Amino acid sequence: MFKYISSRLLASVPIVLFVAIFVFLLSHLAPGDPAALIAGENATPEQIAQIRDRLHLDEPLVTQFGYWFSDILRFDLGNSIFSNRPVTELIAARLEPTLVLTSLTIVLTIFLAVPAGVIAAWKVNSTSDRSIMILSVLGFSVPAFLIGYANMYVFALKLGWFPVQGYANLSDGVLGTLRSVALPAFTITLVFWALVARITRAAMIEILQEGYTRTARAKGLSEGKVLFVHALKNAGVPISTVIGVGIAILISGVVVTESVFNIPGIGRLVVDAITQRDFPVVQGTMIFFSVVLIVVNLLVDLSYVLFDPRIRY
Amino acid sequence: MNTSQTVPRQHVQRSRMVDFRRFLSEFTDGRVEKSAVLILIAALLISVIAPMVYHSYSDINPLDRMKPPSADHFFGTDHLGRDVFERTMVGTRNSLIIGFSVAIATTIIGCILGLVSGFISFGDKIIMRLMDGFMAIPNVLLAIALVALMGSSLLTIIIAISVPEIPRMARIVRSVVVSLKEMPFIDAAVTMGTPQWKILLRHLLPNTVGALSVQATATCASAIMTEAILSFLGAGTPPNIPSWGGIIAESRVFFQIAPWAIGFPGLMLSLLVLSVNILGDRLREVLDPRVARRRS
Numbered sequence: 001m002f003k004y005i006s007s008r009l010l011a012s013v014p015i016v017l018f019v020a021i022f023v024f025l026l027s028h029l030a031p032g033d034p035a036a037l038i039a040g041e042n043a044t045p046e047q048i049a050q051i052r053d054r055l056h057l058d059e060p061l062v063t064q065f066g067y068w069f070s071d072i073l074r075f076d077l078g079n080s081i082f083s084n085r086p087v088t089e090l091i092a093a094r095l096e097p098t099l100v101l102t103s104l105t106i107v108l109t110i111f112l113a114v115p116a117g118v119i120a121a122w123k124v125n126s127t128s129d130r131s132i133m134i135l136s137v138l139g140f141s142v143p144a145f146l147i148g149y150a151n152m153y154v155f156a157l158k159l160g161w162f163p164v165q166g167y168a169n170l171s172d173g174v175l176g177t178l179r180s181v182a183l184p185a186f187t188i189t190l191v192f193w194a195l196v197a198r199i200t201r202a203a204m205i206e207i208l209q210e211g212y213t214r215t216a217r218a219k220g221l222s223e224g225k226v227l228f229v230h231a232l233k234n235a236g237v238p239i240s241t242v243i244g245v246g247i248a249i250l251i252s253g254v255v256v257t258e259s260v261f262n263i264p265g266i267g268r269l270v271v272d273a274i275t276q277r278d279f280p281v282v283q284g285t286m287i288f289f290s291v292v293l294i295v296v297n298l299l300v301d302l303s304y305v306l307f308d309p310r311i312r313y
Numbered sequence: 314m315n316t317s318q319t320v321p322r323q324h325v326q327r328s329r330m331v332d333f334r335r336f337l338s339e340f341t342d343g344r345v346e347k348s349a350v351l352i353l354i355a356a357l358l359i360s361v362i363a364p365m366v367y368h369s370y371s372d373i374n375p376l377d378r379m380k381p382p383s384a385d386h387f388f389g390t391d392h393l394g395r396d397v398f399e400r401t402m403v404g405t406r407n408s409l410i411i412g413f414s415v416a417i418a419t420t421i422i423g424c425i426l427g428l429v430s431g432f433i434s435f436g437d438k439i440i441m442r443l444m445d446g447f448m449a450i451p452n453v454l455l456a457i458a459l460v461a462l463m464g465s466s467l468l469t470i471i472i473a474i475s476v477p478e479i480p481r482m483a484r485i486v487r488s489v490v491v492s493l494k495e496m497p498f499i500d501a502a503v504t505m506g507t508p509q510w511k512i513l514l515r516h517l518l519p520n521t522v523g524a525l526s527v528q529a530t531a532t533c534a535s536a537i538m539t540e541a542i543l544s545f546l547g548a549g550t551p552p553n554i555p556s557w558g559g560i561i562a563e564s565r566v567f568f569q570i571a572p573w574a575i576g577f578p579g580l581m582l583s584l585l586v587l588s589v590n591i592l593g594d595r596l597r598e599v600l601d602p603r604v605a606r607r608r609s
Contacts, residue, residue, distance in 0.1 A: 018446030026462055137594065141587035143538055145545050145561065146579035149568060157569065252453035256542055260565075270454065271546050274461045282458055290449045 001305075008301065012294045019290045020072060023283050024065050039081060077284035082276045087284035091266060097167045098254060098265035100177060104185040105192060105250065106243065113193035114239065117200025118227055124205060132197060139194025144253045148187040148260035155183055165262040184261045188253040192246060199242040203235040210234075236307025244300030251289055346595050349588035356585055360409045363402035370399040370555055379571040389573040391564050401578045404555040407467075408537045408585060414471045415536035416529045419478045424525060426479065427486025428513055432494065441487070444480035452477030456539055457548045465551050470543065474536045485528050489521045523600035530593035534586045541582050557582045 035052040036043065043051075051057075056064050071078070077087035116136075120129040156164040162183045168176035207213060208231060216230045217223075251267075258267035266285060273281035304311045374394030382389040388397035430440040447455070459473035493499060494517075502512050543549030544558025545565075552559060557578040564574035 014442055015446050015449050018443065019449050022446065022450070023458075026458060029462065137587060137590050138583075141534070141538075141590050142583040143541055143545075143579065143586075145542070145565075146575070146583060149565075149572070149575050149579070152568075153572060248448075248451045251451040252542065255453060256545065259546060270457070274457055274546070274548050277461065279461075282461065286450060286454050286458060289451050289454055293449050293451065 005298075005302070008298050012298065015294060016291065019287060020069055021065065023286050024068055026283065027279060028061070043081075072287065077287065078280040080273075080278050080281050082273075082278045082281075087281050090269060090281060091284065091288055094264060094266045094269045096170060096265075097181070097263050098258070098267060100170065101181050101185055101188070101258070101263065101265060102250060102254060104178070104181055105188045105253075108185055108189040109193045109196055109243075112189060113196035114200050114232070116193070117197040117235075118204055118232060120197070120201040121204030121208060122223075122227055129201075132201075136194035136197050139191055142190075144187060144191050144256040145260050147190050148184070148257050151183050151187050152261070167261075167263045167265075181263070184257045184263060187257050187260070188250065191253050192250055195242055195246050195249065196239065199238050200235055203238040204231060207231045207234045233307060237304050237311075240300050240303050240307065244297045247293055247296045251293070343595075345591060349591040349595075352584060352588040353592070356405055356409060356588075359402055360406035363399075364406060367399040367403055369396070370403045371395060371553075379567060379574075381571075382573055382577075388577040389571065391560070391571065391574040392567045397560065397574050397577055400555040400560050401557065401581055404557045404560060404578065405581070405585075407550055407554055407556040408540060408582070410467065411471060411474065411540045412533040412537040412589070415474045415478065416533035418471065418475045419482050419532050419536075420525055420529045422475070423479045423482025423528075424486050424518075424521065426483040427521070428490055428517060430483065431487040431490025432509070432513055432517065437487075440483065444483055447477065447480045450477070453539060453542055456543060457546060460543060460548045465549060467550070467554070470540060470549060473543075474539050478532050478536065482525075482528050482532065485524050486521050489524050490517050493517060493520055527593060527597045527600060530589060530596055534589040534593060537582070537589070538586050 033048070035048045035055065035057055039048045039051050056067050075088050077091075079086055080090055083090070116132050120132040123129050152164060156162045163180055166180060168180040170177050204227075213226060213231055216226045221230070254265065255267035255270055257263070258265045259271050262268075266288070269281060270285045272278075273285070372395065374390070377386070377390050377394040379392055380386055380390045380394075386396050386398060388401055391397055391400075426440050426444070430437040455477045456473040459476060460469055463469040463473070499512065499516060502516055507516075540549055540556065541558030541561070544556050545562045547562060549562075550556040550559055552563070560578045561575045564571060568575055
């Protein structure tokens with residue numbers, strides 16, 4: 001186990017390095033002076049000179065990258081142009097809403113998508129299968145912001161069940177927080193569940209044809225037990241894999257939904273940074289999300305042990 | 314019956330005309346697929362005709378601000394009194410151009426990378442590590458950052474959306490090539506002394522067409538969606554070109570007063586992406602013998 005984890009961590013080193021090099025080069029790929037780009041449009045020549053000095057822009061590219069990367073390894077992602085605060089601090093301040101939102105989304109997705117996928121596989125080609133599949137295509141096709149506005153219109157403006165926009169901090173009460181992220185989480189769930197439901201269905205269709213499913217049925221287990229205990233356990237690996245792969249979709253959903261519902265999370269941070277042309281923040285959040293993506297996928301790989309005892313690391 | 318059920322895929326290439334006709338009839342049998350094809354054709358026509366018919370789509374009319382849908386303005390008007398219907402219709406072109414361009418660019422580049430890395434083991438390591446790296450950056454973020462850097466124009470948006478899509482395409486082509494490489498017909502070609510480029514182009518490339526076209530359709534749908542997301546977030550199509558995401562972005566502040574300015578372009582967007590996705594699904598069913606067998 002330990003050996004596997006360390007080898008996987010080692011394997012992700014080149015990926016992290018690649019992401020870092022790419023994000024670093026982004027500011028150099030753009031036409032013009034990187035210092036002017038990073039300083040923003042309203043910078044004075046002194047500020048630009050200061051940034052040039054701080055980023056060691058007069059030295060060779062490799063040296064510059066060395067300085068920049070060693071800063072990142074010490075969790076120093078530079079300072080925001082707009083607020084002049086460290087990017088790591090900005091990300092940390094915005095972490096809570098995004099974390100709450102994504103966790104709730106993942107929980108909701110699992111509770112909605114897995115049973116739907118199981119039922120669709122159980123009754124392949126039936127009306128319920130067809131309707132679940134059509135709903136899932138809709139999830140791929142309707143943009144998150146439209147679902148978000150539709151939800152907001154119905155559940156917040158017309159029915160008044162949830163607040164229209166904004167986020168209530170956890171420290172002010174868990175219930176208020178849940179109410180404030182309920183609609184955004186439901187919105188991303190409607191986008192995300194399609195992927196999970198489809199994989200669950202595909203995996204379950206194959207599993208239901210296996211010998212051990214027949215055995216389970218033959219020994220007189222109830223259909224519910226066959227489906228949700230014996231069969232579903234075997235679908236654990238593909239389902240957790242797709243959740244790992246889907247984190248990228250989840251992140252784009254979070255970026256969009258946080259803007260729709262005005263939630264001060266990391267997604268909003270990126271969007272605001274882009275409109276303000278706050279380049280260090282954009283670079284910092286890209287690195288942050290990429291590392292999250294890599295770590296989540298590592299955790300997903302480790303979770304295989306839980307579902308399939310044949311897998312030993 | 315489906316030929317692909319009994320005949321291995323590499324032989325399906327023979328007698329192309331007969332096969333294509335059968336493919337077409339099979340492809341458009343259900344009602345849902347027929348409507349999807351019709352919607353796509355309608356969108357193509359609109360994208361050609363609308364910019365010729367509607368010239369006043371960006372005319373500001375302060376007296377007609379945020380009027381609900383009516384006979385004069387089918388989709389109502391936005392906060393500047395512009396006709397949402399005309400803007401939406403004209404915006405179709407933008408979405409289609411981006412969808413198709415990204416699909417084509419991604420297919421060509423992804424195909425080259427996939428063929429090379431599947432066939433040449435030296436290239437494989439480098440290309441696949443690079444692709445892993447790109448896949449580690451969430452695609453919408455990567456696209457936003459690229460647009461923010463390069464400035465927004467039609468070309469930069471196409472590039473920005475294509476870059477994150479290429480790794481997926483390359484991986485799919487690579488996986489097909491890797492599994493085909495062990496097939497006897499490739500061994501036969503190697504034994505006959507066929508040059509490598511010819512094996513790549515004449516034997517491997519034609520067999521990736523199925524997987525490629527399925528992925529290209531999916532890419533087209535997701536590109537249309539990503540462009541709308543980029544425009545919605547303010548890092549997309551420049552405001553002087555009407556785009557669905559752009560119309561929604563401009564109207565979002567007035568959502569409570571004029572929800573139609575968001576709803577209608579959003580519905581058009583969903584309808585188009587839905588049609589492309591349905592066709593992609595159908596394509597997968599027709600081209601992938603494993604799925605076809607399961608359905609029958």
